[in-house]
Every structure is written in structure tokens, then in C-alpha cells.
């Protein structure tokens with residue numbers, strides 16, 4: 001038996017984390033102090049990118065990425081419908097058009113063949129960019145997307161919110177960490193409590209492109225600069241210029257302190273997620289009524305989510321709730337949201353993601369899920385399915 005309800009995801013805050021936040025609260029800086037730069041550098045190192053910009057949440061990070069990449073009214077951007085709303089909303093924030101494209105039935109990622117079909121049907125220059133998502137933590141093969149994007153002159157913004165630490169193996173046998181900037185122009189991570197690293201609200205934009213890095217930094221702080229090389233004039237030491245319309249999308253220093261502290265456990269927590277996935281996989285391997293996540297030797301899954309598919313998803317969802325297990329559905333396909341339906345999308349447009357949505361359920365997956373709790377989840381799932 002279990003003593004408390006089991007959510008699908010949960011943050012892990014240690015005494016060391018709390019200490020780190022308290023120290024920063026007692027320091028001279030509450031926002032944009034030394035912890036921001038420390039977090040940015042440590043995170044860039046962790047994912048293998050040249051540049052990282054800390055932001056107040058991933059939605060803001062995606063918006064900054066879209067601005068830096070030049071999304072404007074009329075820009076057409078290809079987005080997977082299997083994601084959280086922000087992956088598409090960032091295009092709308094800039095007035096661009098979201099063009100959904102169906103997912104692959106095995107990996108659940110944006111289907112590159114369908115993207116190619118879409119690109120072939122229209123003259124070059126019709127589309128500006130692609131936003132693939134490392135859904136559930138399964139890494140997108142960005143090498144393949146890069147090749148296609150280059151052929152059609154597109155940029156790639158990787159929504160890597162589910163996948164810090166995940167990687168795919170490229171055609172040269174090299175590991176390519178999600179967000180490392182080798183293939184995507186920009187990548188974005190979230191530090192919402194259910195994600196791998198928690199800062200309350202928080203996010204990070206990574207890139208290897210210096211000019212994109214500078215644009216993201218500039219629009220993060222109101223479009224204001226103090227850089228003497230960029231000023232139109234200079235009235236003195238106090239002088240700054242607002243050169244374009246930007247935002248306040250900054251992270252606070254005490255959140256960055258929490259991020260630095262959390263990041264130290266990112267690798268070991270990822271190993272725990274892998275272990276939990278292995279136990280689920282082993283328990284469900286022989287069960288006909290359960291489809292487990294797709295595995296490939298060339299993909300190191302970051303397991304933000306552990307998604308199964310079953311025939312009676314609503315039945316299982318309710319049965320688990322009756323047993324204090326709060327499984328979730330990720331996601332209601334975006335093209336079926338009333339907001340996006342108003343652009344003309346309807347049921348039947350993307351049969352693969354719609355079929356997936358009818359059967360998917362995310363089981364509890366977080367590093368502090370105990371073996372006993374997991375066994376209870378497994379037993380309860382099996383009770384219902386068999």
C-alpha cells in the first residue's frame with residue numbers, strides 16, 4: 001500500500017537547494033546577479049552548447065527564439081501538434097502562421113517524411129522554420145531535420161523542454177545532446193517543477209550562433225543596451241538606449257541559485273528516470289494490452305514522461321485515480337484546441353496524433369518515485385488491463 005497519492009511528476013528539492021536559495025536571498029542581488037551567469041555557463045556546459053540565456057519560463061524563451069529567428073506576420077512555421085501550447089503559441093506571439101504536421105506513429109515525434117511532403121508541395125520560401133519537440137524526452141534526429149531545413153532554407157527551433165541530458169547518435173556515431181546547438185539554430189528548456197530541473201518558473205535558451213545569442217539577450221531585457229559599441233550617442237556612464245521593443249523575461253538570481261544546485265543532480269536524476277523506465281518496460285513487456293515507449297539504440301531517452309498506450313485509456317485513467325495514482329494525458333493535440341481550430345483545423349486532419357491521443361497515458365515518472373510506489377503503480381495498471 002501507499003501512504004500518499006502519486007502524481008505523474010514531481011520536483012525534488014533538497015536541503016542543499018534550500019541553502020543555495022537562502023544564501024542568494026541574503027546576498028546583494030535578487031535579480032540578474034552572479035548566479036544567473038553561473039547557471040547559464042553551467043547549463044551550456046551540461047548540454048554542450050556555446051551560449052545559454054536564462055529566462056523566466058520556457059514560453060518566454062520560445063517567444064525570444066521566434067523573435068530572434070525573425071518570425072513576423074505571415075511567416076509560416078511547421079509545428080508538431082503533440083506538444084504543450086507554447087511550442088506553437090510563440091509563433092502566434094509574433095503574428096506568424098502555425099502549420100501543423102502529423103507525428104510518427106513509433107517515436108511520436110514530428111514526422112520528417114510528412115514535413116518533406118509538405119515542403120515539396122509549395123514553392124521554396126513558403127515556410128520559414130520548423131519547431132520539433134523532443135516529446136516525452138525522446139530526442140529528435142536533428143541531423144536529418146537539418147539536412148531538410150538546409151535544402152529548403154528553414155531554421156530549426158528545438159523545443160527541448162522534455163529532454164535535458166537526452167541525446168541521439170548521429171551518422172558519424174557521435175552523441176548529439178539535445179540543445180547542443182549543432183543542428184538546431186535555437187533550443188529551449190523549461191524549469192517548471194514537473195520538468196527535469198526545477199526553479200519554480202524558469203527556462204533557458206541555448207544556441208551556438210553568436211548573433212542569435214545577442215538578439216535573445218537583447219529582447220530579454222526590454223530591447224535595451226548599454227554596449228558602447230552599439231549606442232547611437234553616449235551621454236555618459238549612466239546612458240542606455242532602448243533600440244527596439246523588447247520584454248522583461250529575466251530570471252531572478254535566487255531562482256538561478258536553485259537551478260545551479262538542481263543541475264548538480266541532473267545526471268544522477270536522469271539515471272534514476274532511466275531505471276524507472278526499465279522497470280516499467282520489464283513489467284509490461286509481455287502484456288498484450290499495453291504499448292510501451294519506442295526504444296532505439298541511437299536514441300538516449302530523457303524520460304520526462306513515460307507514456308503507455310492502452311485500449312481503454314479513460315477506464316485506466318479513472319481506475320488509477322480511484323487508487324490514488326494521478327496519471328496524466330500528454331497532450332490533447334494542439335490542432336484540436338478551440339483556438340487553433342479557429343484557423344481551420346479539424347478532427348481527421350492528423351490521424352496519427354489523434355489515434356495516439358485516444359490511447360495515451362503518462363504514468364508516474366520522477367526521480368524520487370520509490371520502488372515500492374512504482375510496484376504499486378505497476379500492479380494497479382496490470383489489475384486493470386488483465
Ligand SMILES: *Cc1c(COP(=O)(O)O)cnc(C)c1O
Pocket residue numbers: 057058059060083084086087133159161162189190191192201202203
Ligand atoms: C513545459 C513546456 C513548455 C513551457 O514551459 P514553461 O516553462 O512552463 O513556460 C513548452 N514546451 C513544452 C514541450 C513543455 O513541456
